Amino acid sequence: MPNYAIEVKDISMKFNLSQEKLDSLKEYMIKFIKRQIKYNEFWALKNISFKVEKGDRLGILGLNGAGKSTLLKVIAGVFKPTEGSVIRHGRIVPLLELGAGFDPQYTGKENIYLYSSVLGYSKQFVNEKYDEIVEFSELKEFIDVPLKNYSSGMRSRLGFSIATLVEPEILILDEVLSVGDAKFRKKSENKIMSMFDSGVTVLFVSHSIEQVKRLCNKAIILDHGKLIAQGNIDEVAAQYEEMTK
């Protein structure tokens, strides 16, 4: 029996796109009485099933609006799918949005603790790794400055340094291989590459087919929320190139 890292079982995700946002009670009552509440149902994902074996690096391809980001968020647990379920075996580190949970009024140091707790690390662990984070982010002089005075590059450097602190079993990358300046980018790429070598399972979203080919060994294609191809990278990439011609 092969060892799966992620099993995606027949998930569908429905969004209600109401034409106007109904968030006032008065409006809701009036429209409810007049029976005017209309929702445009929109299926961002429809009956998606696939499995990712441990150590696989899966590229997720698709045009804009195909549902790639939604799929990643469902796998990361941010969205709960309308139907179906996702089974995860191992610790997931989503490098989706670096620094979600940073507070602008907090200093760099305080944010390290806050963001670490958001990612579910223990306090003891952060205490041990604190110096390592500061060093990797190269923000030693600014660590007691409130985050609102950071540049966006500095912010993502800090986020990246905290998020990649643990050796994850499953890594979710959404075009984040471009953090900070050229020097830091190289450093972060090296860090991610070293994670790849340690046999981590990777889900990777990118519009650059070259990058996907270089990094991944398997791929799937999403189109309008449906899974239209899955398999080895070469076959799928060829099909995708055919699609985008």
Added chain:
Amino acid sequence: MNKYIENYKRYRFLLRELVKKGIKLKYRRSYLGIIWTLLEPLLTMAVLTLVFSAMYGNKNRAFPVYILTGRLFYSAFAQGTRFAMKSIRANAGMIKKVYVPKYLYPLSSVIFNYIIFLISLIVLVAVSIILGVYPSLWTLTAVIPLTILFMLTLGIGMILSTFSVFFRDLEYLWEVGLMLIMYTCAIFYDASMLTKTKTDWILKINPLYGLIKCFRDSVYGSSMFEEPYWLLMPLIASIVSLILGFLLFKKNQDKFILHI
């Protein structure tokens, strides 16, 4: 059940961080900082005492203690529910990007406001002793209304936080509600002025007034168990609101993300 405990353990650190953040940021960049927690109730107490003792010709020296107990309890409830109600929307950025058990947001809001409230009780101790209201054994029973206050604030806070995700105007509506609650809490008037009349039901349906009354009894060193209604009613109200709050929250939490 085990799953819940495990989940809680994993996010205990986050809960502590969120509580710390609430307290730290509340007074950051103000010169007096956390001292405002003590100063603010003291100043309101002074103003209310001045106005209302002149109005009623109240000669009771302990009247400031009476005002302070009511005022502290009311603002603990008001602040806790306010922050809990807005907590989901205030943390929308986080909710949209990473998975975190969502109940942590209202829970941490209620806890951090409760801690600030506990700190502000120092004022009450000081004022009581200065005015000659000394603690007795009955004072220990203050723990009971204090505990029920936390449960009630959390329960109502959870209910409000769920609804306010779907209906923004609840935030304004609740301000009106809080004002009604304030005037029916007998904070700055003698409750017996109402209990002797036919409109005493106004106090009877207000669980917060029951808690304030019990708390006052304990501060004044008398038994709160002589009229058990004032203790039982808030207790039942808080348990009902807690159960209702958690059920509502649990049922709707997966839909939050589509509305924030």
